[in-house]
Amino acid sequence: MTDLPRRSLVDLLDPRGPRPRPVAHLVFGSVVLSYVLVRSLNALAEGRFVPAHFAYPDPVFLLMLGALVPVCALWPFTAWEPGAPAPRRAATVAFLVSCTVVMPLTAEFGLHGLVAVALALALCAFGLRGGLAMAVVFALLNTVLGLAGLAFGYALFNGALLLLYGLGVLTAVRALVGAARQAHRTRELLEELEQAHELLRAHAARDRERAIADERDRMAREMHDSTGHHLSAVHLCLVNAERAVAALPPDLPPDLLDGLREDVGQARRLTKETLADTRRWVRALKPVALTERSGAAALRSLTDSFGELGVATSFTSGGAWPEDLDAEAELVAFRCVQEALTNALRHSGASRVDVDVRTGARALELVVADDGRGPDDGAPGFGLTALRERLTALGGTLETGPRAGGGFELRARLPLTTNERARELEAA
Known part of the structure; x- marks a missing residue:
């Protein structure tokens, strides 16, 4: 000292x-x-x-x-x-x-x-x-x-x-x-x-993240295999019901025919909207796996997958992604983009989201901007708070808030740490 x-x-x-x-x-x-x-x-x-x-x-x-x-x-x-x-x-x-x-x-x-x-x-x-x-x-x-x-x-x-x-x-x-x-x-x-305590906290945070990811995968599978399947079946039945109502004899009372058409049509539309919302939740809970792609390719695939849910997305990148980037740092970068896209889809009411990834000599910078309204109360939620803690633990920073010209922006900066450097830090 x-x-x-x-x-x-x-x-x-x-x-x-x-x-x-x-x-x-x-x-x-x-x-x-x-x-x-x-x-x-x-x-x-x-x-x-x-x-x-x-x-x-x-x-x-x-x-x-x-x-x-x-x-x-x-x-x-x-x-x-x-x-x-x-x-x-x-x-x-x-x-x-x-x-x-x-x-x-x-x-x-x-x-x-x-x-x-x-x-x-x-x-x-x-x-x-x-x-x-x-x-x-x-x-x-x-x-x-x-x-x-x-x-x-x-x-x-x-x-x-x-x-x-x-x-x-x-x-x-x-x-x-x-x-x-x-x-x-x-x-x-x-x-x-104290260093051992910090290391244990880091391992505990990783284990907690893995447990949360496993639980989200399980929930996504159940929603896809159970709720999504049932909603698809109900929607198909309602489509058939609409066809059956259209084929009813014309001599039936007009009020009865109109009421049946309206009720069945409304039920089919609500079922379709609920099915679309369920698919959004499934996509938010279970994004593209990092094991299938890595680096900027995984972030691009994640961005494109959200574009299939009714919001326009764009992805740009610059610089060479480090081949030996620490797995924890890569996972945190993936979570930054995932959290920003999920918030834009579920809370911000955005119609467009732009993701920009820049790899510098010492740090990775992620900017996710949308044209939505951001959090209703202006305060970051649990997801952003947990993300900021993980970035801080790795020596990074996270800034969120309204951007000039309207919309919401998430800006993250993450130091580039290779797997070898991460092992050296843990050993120290």
Whole structure:
């Protein structure tokens, strides 16, 4: 996670990185400024710059103090992770050596934090062995320097205290690094879980679409084989009845003959209209199968099939249809045209529908325009809402609404995703 609002406190305190982190800058700056402040106040109180209790000649103190210059200069170039470029590793080593020169000054309050910073840097840059080696070097140096003004036992005790201090710092830094790694791993697992959840949702949507398609096919077959067959039989009977009425003897009462002709004729017309409407529903529920044709040919066949139901249709296309287009993307493109044609036939009252398909370098654009009135309430129905969700899931867009000059228009844009690319996205 690179965005700050999503990072936890553990992430902010994690010292690892190609360069010092903001928290490390804060600690280092505080250490140096606090020592400068303490040394200045002590110098004013003692009336001399070199501390009175310093056991070595004054030039030695100035040499140690001067090592703060390379410490501050090298600080921005230190590397807080293994495998850093050679220049940064060299700057890190030089920084640790300079800290070793400055370390004797920790007898005066203010630079104990510099020891902690150096140990943390050695641990992050060179691993546990590097951190332990730095802690031992600090402890031995403190012991040797302590022999100048202390008894052997006291000097050894001071060295042991500094070693214990160093081990405590290393333990705390290792715990912090371990917590940061665990937090990072947990975040990765959550991201993988979210991706798996999205994949499951996509598979569930496909299964739901297949189930809906199967149910629509079943309903279409039942309407065609049952209702459509019965209506055809009734219509044929009524045609025969009209012929029978026309052949009745002319000596029958005129009112009776006229009434029979009108009733039978009206029944035949209503049956014919109902049969035509049933065929429209069958066509809307069960369009031309994608397995028979693919690409622009399937869309053209679908458009032509709706032209057989009393509405004028036209189909135009441009660009080369990708041969390896993802099956899900091709199905969504087919559903876009199907939904627009179905709405124009059933709801819009259109007399003409124009379908235009354009294949670009990166996206497929579908425009279906009619001369109807569109949805009665201006709000998209369930079909358009579900279609927009499927397009969004594939990175596409859907726009619907009135068009200039009257009529209704559906405009869809679908990124071109090949089967191989789709498999790569699912595997990722």
